Amino acid sequence: MSRRASGLKAWFLQRATAVYLGLFGVYLALYFMLATPAGHAELVAWVASPWVALGLLLFIPILLAHAWVGIRDVLMDYMKPIALRATAMTLVGFVFLAAGLWAAQAVIAARAFQ
């Protein structure tokens, strides 16, 4: 990723992903704050509805790409020993991949369950 998402590309990726995250992220925050699902069935029905499922499945990789570029910038600025930085980046990569796949399988399972 260091080459492909470096410099101008990373700069642009960060701004393009920010627009989607700003829109869908605010929708998610508002949904959970103002229309909090009362039970499991209500949450599954919401997640399984086509537009929400699509929005969530897009949200996961877009959020992780944005978070990856951001945390990479922070680590490059403050974590100077290269071995330490590489270890931290690997750890972040694994955690992001695990979290993303876990959330995505939950969305897909909710679709199948519905």
Next chain:
Amino acid sequence: MTTSRPVFLELWHIRLPIPAVVSILHRISGVLMVLSIPVFAWLFAQALASPAGFAASAAFLTHPLVQLGLLVMAWALLHHLIAGIRYLVIDLGIGVDRPTARSTAWTALTAALALTVVVAGGMLL
């Protein structure tokens, strides 16, 4: 590199300009949200898995200490969002001059805090 320029690193005496404060808080809020990613992914998947899982996630999220954490996350989201919109506008070449940049930085900082207070009020109701 050896230079004879004066170096002043007394952190408590350096007065950062307000856009720098907003910038550092943009980073801190981003890091906070990055750290919360696995937690939210887990809570989300657990709540979807079964009615018992939903109850477990709901019980965790309504714990008073967790509610405090959620309020911090609400601030992080709001600050990151509002400061982020400010950066997008600045990237378009709007509001780059120093007085405007200072005043929009103040606006971003206080708007995020004010909306966090609104969220806190909503959580107490």
